Amino acid sequence: MPITRNILAALHAPGPDTGATDAELLGRFADTRDEAAFEALVRRHARLVWGVCCRALGHAQDTEDAFQATFLVLARNPHKPRRAGTASGFLFGVARRVALKMRAQTAARAARPPAPEPGAGADPSAEAALHELQAALDDEVGRLPEVYRVAFLLCVVEGLSRADAAAELGVAPGTLSGRLARARLLLRARLAKRGVQLAAALALNDLAASAAPPAAVRAAVAVGAARQVKPVLAVVADVLRARTVLGAALGLVACVVVAAGLATGDPPRPADVPAPRSAEKSVERPAARDVRGDPLPVGAVARLGSARWRHEGEAESLAFAPDGKTLAVLSLNDHSISLFETTTGKTVHRIAFPDGTFDPSVVAFSPDGLLFACRGGDGTVYLWDAQSRKLVHTLKSVGGEGPGRWSPVVFSPNGKFLAASAGPNLIAIWDAVKGKHAVTVTGHQHANPSMAFSRDGRHLAVATQNPVVQLFDAATGKRAGGFDPGQRFALCLAFSPDGKVIATGGKDMIVLSDAVTGKELGRMEMKQVLNVAFAPDGKALVSVGEDCKVRVWDVATKRERRVLDGRGWLGRSMAxxxxxxxxxxxxxxxxxxxxxxxxxxxxxxxxxxxxxxxxAVAFSPDGRTLVTGGENQQIRVWDAARLRPVGQLKGYSAQHVAFSPDSSRLLTAWDWSKSARVWDINRGNKLLDFGPVEGERLPAAAFAREGKTVVTVSWRWNGEKPVPNAPRTIGLFGTWDAATGKRIREASLPGVGNTVLALSPDGRLAAVGGQGEAPLWLCDIARGHERRLSYTPWDTVKGVAFSPDGRLLATGGIDREHVVGGGTHHRPRIWEVSTGREVLQLAGHERTVTALAFAPGGRVLATADGDDNLPSLPPGPQTIRFWDVGSGKELARLGGHHSNVTSLAFSKDGTQLVAGMSNGTALVWEAPAAIKPVPSKPGRKLGPKELAALWNDLSGSDARVAHEAVRILAGSPEQSVPFLADALKPAGKLDAAQVRKWIADLKDDTFAVREAASRELAARGEDVEPDLEKALADVSPEAVRRVQALLTALRNSPPPDRRRELRGMWVLELIGTPAAQKVLTSISQGDPGARLTREAKAALARR
Incomplete structure (x- = not known):
């Protein structure tokens, strides 16, 4: 079985006690030796214990021994953690002490795991740094007071939401939040004293975390399942009584595995028996690799495209190491420096900036190759040792105010000094070796100067304004000359190898000047020059502009020798x-x-x-084709089975792609285009364009109504100065005839821009999300009306997805509370479509939630994160998470991809999940199909009163309460199905004459008659909506008011009885047993025009 499914099946398959708290499970095990309770504890905390042991020991067999010894101690002392209310803190402490003692006892063993083979991606220094960081974090977590340690372990290490952790401990959520905040503050302060940043420790800890192997879990479970204490375990028990609990476990770890096997009446399975120590193989299972041999993240099976030469975010600055073997790339968006091997393009190392660094923008190697430097937006310069990659100096700006964003950092030719802008009209020259401030240069008139040392290092040339180039004495900082090369604003400059010529690049040209006299020697016409550099022989000059083209110039003739096309629309840097x-x-x-x-x-x-x-990524409905759409006019078509490229749709970018129901056509949209395009997917040619009016941007489109209609969402700014209280952006929801390209209808969605789109599976509804005063809308395509959902203004919706049954809508994006209000997570939200009410929030993502996708069964939601967007706390690594839709619990997560996820798509059979990445690749993951929704206390028997109360909850306007009622009823099918069979009846045919009478009664002179008619019509829900719409033309003003009120209410939410019926059928569909199917079949026999009948038929069709 593939590794991801194996692990997830073992750790996340629900057991009979998954709904109980630790205290309840510990009590049952302590009082009755309940094996199921102990098993639930092992599976619940396996990841925590395995992680602690693995980080301390590294050796696979030692880790397994320590893992089982930890649970042996728990089995012998269940009362100790019971008093704390949770086992997390107790198990963490036991596991840490067991592992450290074992490491000390086995330090002299010769047979240790060998270093990874060359080319496998392992770096010994990086491994050592990783272990040091992890050890520091574990040490300091262990030193926290128990109440803070437990809060930290539950929320950060084990991934519980704050609400769940509070419930586990039996405290108020506010109390739990306070403890967690205090834990973070203590850890941050204590780790800082050890030279470790909390964010870095947590990030590496998360990346290195792994689940316990199933065999180890089963062996640990067996410890608690012992009915008769065998001789070996008896010895353990005696020692435990005679010595401290931990001391005994540490002394007898070697026998735990054997004891665990003997504790049960059955022998262990052959696959579970560890190999003898002498027979251990030194080569572990290799990591999966892509077609180029590069490693894949755990759980990934393929990479579409290459990870080579890829980085995260815009490349603000590039620099070659002097030996040419390494290229450093600084990414502003990801706040990191990527080091590439120049012969292969492989990323050999990533360096994260210290906490608090903002707008890092320049990177440079010293000429001797010993150091490399980077400057932050506040003027701070960071210096790293180029070999060890350790931060050696932090040079704080001497000017107080930060310099311009693109101001460079330059080394002197001998590598001993470094110059960097320190604010407006101020440059600091530092002793790069000692990290001491040497000289301050003033007198230039720009906050963002370009600069370069002369070849002899005696002078610093600074390109500014009036005059454009000034020369300063590098030793004293005094002005030594200057000249005007004839261009108003110089963006870059460089000395020739012999030091006699200075090249300056500006908005319109490159100018060559005599370095002594300033006399112009020639010029080359070029727009927006970003960088210039002389070849070592001085005969050629290389430049780059914003047009993403590198030009090579002949210095003697001032003519182009060669143009290298970067095939992009905005260049940033050159080296x-x-x-x-x-x-x-x-x-x-x-x-x-x-x-x-x-x-x-x-x-x-x-x-x-x-x-x-x-x-964007999308599978075709027939499952045979996968499409990836992206920037730079690239849409690629892949064989979904073989994951091989089969075609490309050229000349068009895409941030949204959607297949027609028959899989023959592809609809693409791009925000910077003014139209959506339909392609013949087999031939690769354009069929038709669908466009909004001039001045709009169209980021998303999809097929609706069996492919006969195209839906688009565009948006525009509402003028430069909209009237007071008017929205800043206007969204436009359009429908088009898919055959002719003619517009059918367009509706305004005030207050939403940067729009995203999702269609319900039946093609009747569209969800539109974005940014603005009204960031979330539901649009009824069939009935032609729109409603705004109650979403926090100016929160940003970056992803929307309907569940396969169309009952739920998931959204994700940026929470303003997280960005500016001190929140700790960006929260995907789940909404009930019929009422437009929120039912769940999923806490956990530290980065912006950028993509969502429901698994085909509809009970698991995948969410992914990306951009930081200035979070209140340092962001963790990028993750993909899986959630149980019923309970809101996180089931699993994927990581290690080191790139922001932009889009997600499940394959038709749900076995694969594809993630589009901002680094230009798409990763295909083995979908965790073994994850199952968390049941609500399976086997629970519901009595008549509780069934009646839950039935009442189904009719309520509080969608959260109703959602929980659905989950409870679905978890108890033996009582729920008979109850719902009696409560839900097929819809009878509406009496048309009676409906007309009620409508006529709306204009009756008697108030009571009008009210009674309104109640009767409202109770029928959308079944009478067509009659109400017709009535608007021929009733009195009073009746029109009532009809409009009825229509508004019906479109926003069904009436109480209808809500209860719809939710009751949802329960039956979730249960899915033959008995439940029988009830749905009975309901489907009702009036064909009734919504109840249609919903029952749709539920049966989905099975």
Whole structure:
């Protein structure tokens, strides 16, 4: 069985006690030796214990021994953690002490795991740093007071929501939040004293965390299942009584595995028996790799495209190491520096910036290759040792005010000094070796100067305004000269290798000037020059502009020798290797392009993948085709079975892709385009365009109503200065004839921009999300009306998804509470579609939630995160999480992809999950099909009073209460199905004459008659909506008011009785037994025009 399913099946398959608290389980085990209770405890805390043991020991067999010893101690002392209310703190402490003692006892053992083979991606220094960081975190967590330690372990390590953790401990959520906040503050302070950042420790800890192997879990469970204490366990028990609990466990770890096997009446399975120590193989199971041999994250089975030369976010700055073997790429968006191996394009290391760093924008190597530097937006310069990659100096800005964002950092030719802008009209020169401030340069007139040391290091040239270039004495900081090369604003400059020429690049040209006299030697016409560099022989000059093209100029003739097209729309940075043979280009597209300068051959090209962020992924309804759409005019088509490229739709970018129901056509949309496009997916040619009026942006489109209608969502700014209280943006929801391209209808959605779109499975409804005063809407395509959902204004919806049955809507994005109000998580939300009310919030994501997808069964939701968006706490690593839709509990998570996820899609059979990445790749994960929804205390028997109360809850307007009632009823089918069989009856045919009479009564002179008619019509729900719409034309003003009120209420939410009926059928569909199916079949025999009948038929069709 593949590893992900194996682990998830073992750790997340629900057991009979998953709804009980730790205290309840511990009590049952202590009082009655309840094996099921102990098993639930083992499975619940296996990840915590395994992680502690694994981080301390590393060796697989030792980890398993310590893991089982920890649960042996719990089995012998269940009363100790019972008093604390949870086993987490107790197990953490036991596991830590067991593992540390074992490590000390086995330190001299010769047979240790070998280092990874060359090329496997392991770095010994990085591994050592990782273990040091993890040890520091575990040590300090262990030193926390118990109440804080338990709160931290439950919420951060074990991933419980604050509400669940509070319930587990029996305290108020506010109390739990206070304890967690205090734990974080203590950890941050204590780790800082050890030179460790809490965010970095948590990030690496999360990446290294792994689940316990199923065999180890079963063996630990067997410890608690012992009915008769065998001799070995008797010895353990005696020692436990004679010594401290932990001391005994530490002394007898070697016998735990054997004891666990003997504790039950049955022998262990052959697959569970560990190999003898002497027979251990040194080679562990290799990580899965992509077609180029690069490692994949755990659980991933394929990578579409290549991870080489890929980074996260826009490339603000590039720098080659002096030996040309390494290229450093600084990403503003991800606050990191990626180090690439120049011969292969592999990422060999990532360096994260210290907490609090903002707007890092420049990276540079010292000429001797010993240091590399980066400057933050506040002027702080960070210096790392280039070999060990450890931070050696932090140089605080001497100017107080931060410099401009693009101000460079430059080393002197001997590498001993470093110059960096320190604020407006201020440059600091530092002793790079000692990390001491040496000289301050003033007198230039710009906050964002370009600068370069002369070849002899005696002067610093600064490109500013009036005059454009000034020279300063590098030793004293005094002005030594200057000249005006004839261009108003210089963006960059460089000295020739002999130091005699200065090249300056500006908005319209490159100018060559004599470095001594300032005399102009020539100019080359070029727009928006970002960077210039001389070749080592001084005969060529290399430049890059915002047009994403690298140009090579002949210095003598001032003519272009070669143009290297970066095939992008906005260049950012350039670097030339010290030998002048290689040039690298960075842009907004998250990929580095590298060329051989002599031949012009691109060294970084990968033809079968994207070279810009992937923004959308979708499987065809027949399951045979996968499409990835992205920036830079790339839409790629893949064989879904073989995961191989089969075609490309050229000349068009896409951030939203959608198949027609018959899988023959593809609809694509792109925010910067003014139209959506339909393609023939087999031939790859355009069929039709659907466009809004000039001035709008169209980011999303989809097929509706069996492919006969195209739905688009566009948006525009509401003028530069809208009237007071008017929305800043206007969303436009359009429907089009799919055959002719003609617009059918357009509706305004005030207060939403940057829109996203999802269609319900039946094609009748559309969810539109975005940013603005009204960020979430539901649009009824069939009936032609729209309603705004109660979403926090200016929260941003970046993803929407309907459940397969269309009953639920999931949304995710940015929570303003998280960004500016001190919140700790961005929360995906789940809504009941029929009422438009929120039923769940899913707490856990530290980054913006950027994508969502329901698994085919509809009971598991996958969510992914990406952009940081200035969170109140440092963000953790990017993750994909799986949630039980019924309970809101997190079931599992995927990680290790090191890129923001932009889109998610499950395959038709639910076995695969594809994630589009902003680094230009898509990862195909083995979907955790073994995860099952968490039942609500299985086997619970519901009495008549409780059934009646739950039935009443189903009719209520509180969707959260109703959702919980649905979950409880679905978890008790033996009582629920007979009850619902009696309560739910097929819809009878409406008496048309009676409906007409009620409508006529709306204009009766008697108030009581009018009220009675309104109540009767409201109780019939949308079944009478067509009659009410017709009545608007020929009733009195009083009746019109009542009809309009009825229609508004019906469109916003069904009446109470109808809500109860719809939710009751949902319970039956969730149960899915033959008895439940029989009840649905009976309901489906009702009046064909009634909604109840239609819903029952749809539920049966989905089985």
């Amino acid at each position: 030339l290797s010290a030998d002048g043979k290689t040039v690298a280009l960075g842009s907004v597209h998250n990929v580095v392009r590298v060329w051989d300068l002599d031949t012009g051959r691109e060294l970084s090209e990968q033809a079968d993948g994207h070279d810009a962020p992937v923004r």
